[in-house]
Amino acid sequence: MLLDFFRKNKKKSAQKAKERLQIILAHERVSNRAPFLDDLRNDLIKVISKYVDIDPNDVEVSLQRDNSMEVLEINIPIK
């Protein structure tokens, strides 16, 4: 308690709460707004594996948000 008093730039908990929220929500908003990503990923694996040999674990599907632009990024390495 006494030590806290002398530690001047200790961050207040409200400030910390806000920073934590901003980080959590930045991540969650992407997946919340595109709940179809998992289904899309599974469908892609199904279709692509018909034609080429891929490792399902390497398939990456993500939605990037950059201010006004949204980019659907799909990365499928071929064996």
Place this chain on the structure above:
Amino acid sequence: MSGKVLTITSGKGGVGKSTTTANLSLGLALAGKKVVTIDLDIGLRNLDMILGLENRIVYDVVNVVEKVCKIKQALIKDKRTDNLYLIAAAQTRDKSAVKPEQVIELANELKKEFDYIILDSPAGIEGGFRNAMLPADEVIIVTTPEISAVRDADRVIGILEANNKKEMSLIINRINPILVKKGDMMSKDDVLQVLSIPLIGVVPEDENIVSYTNVGEPSILHPDSPSGKAYKNITQRILGKDVPFMEIVEKKKGILETIISFFKE
């Protein structure tokens, strides 16, 4: 007449949805609007108690949608004003007893007679949330300035956006001015910065609420209480009036006042 469906919801439970619903419903009714409020939190009957109408219930919302009774028979008139009616939640049935189409049909029927149909929604994560969301013309999201409540509110806002609900506004409930001042509670501006939707009200933490709820008298009936004042302002804003946001400050008691209030108890 073609009424408006106003849904009151939140991300997590326990942030004061039903208290807010009770106050705004009664507030709009006292302002001269014809209001019906429907408790859609099936299984958890609450709104009737907060309004003090629990001993008048014969039929509930499940009885109405299952056509066991007529809508008129399930309308419970408020004892303080002729402008407010309640349709209570069912207490015993399972949460899936009501479907969104049924609530939409019910709301459309009620729109002919009422200015406002106010839906008290279950929290956003619950299944019954869609029942309250889909019929809504306007949605009010209630949150407290706590990290988990704000996070869940953001999630609900995401769900509402995905369902093209554009008319959304925010009530920040239970702000404690002393904690905000100490930097140990997020302020109105902090919350707004995180959840960027329009603010319609800020309600201070009010120790009176417990006793008001105990006796079934929403705070709007006590216009001198901090929360009563805040709810009155929100009612005015819903009606389209431009009311400035009140400054929430801690009430300073002088020494004399403290001593007097000590003896009053």
